[in-house]
Amino acid sequence: MPGKVKKMIDQLITQKAGGNTVMANVLMTKLLLKGIDPSKFNATSPDDPTVIAKVTAAAKEMGVTVG
Numbered sequence: 666m667p668g669k670v671k672k673m674i675d676q677l678i679t680q681k682a683g684g685n686t687v688m689a690n691v692l693m694t695k696l697l698l699k700g701i702d703p704s705k706f707n708a709t710s711p712d713d714p715t716v717i718a719k720v721t722a723a724a725k726e727m728g729v730t731v732g
Contacts, residue, residue: 668708673720673731674701680729692727699723 674696682688693703701719724731 667711668706669712670710670716670720671706671708673717673724674703674706676731677720677724677727677729678703680731681727695727696720696723 677696678689678692681692696703699719701716701723706716721731
């Protein structure tokens, strides 16, 4: 299912930022530092198991559940 990574990143940012755009930018920077570039993924991006694992680990570290 293409776009799963984008969906997971969006869920993480939405849940953690709670509508605060500054916090959303901070979270995107944190993901960049973890090796995940949120701007690189869109709805047609292929699902890479390595990236999915990184996003899941980052979400768990931030106390958020994504799926």
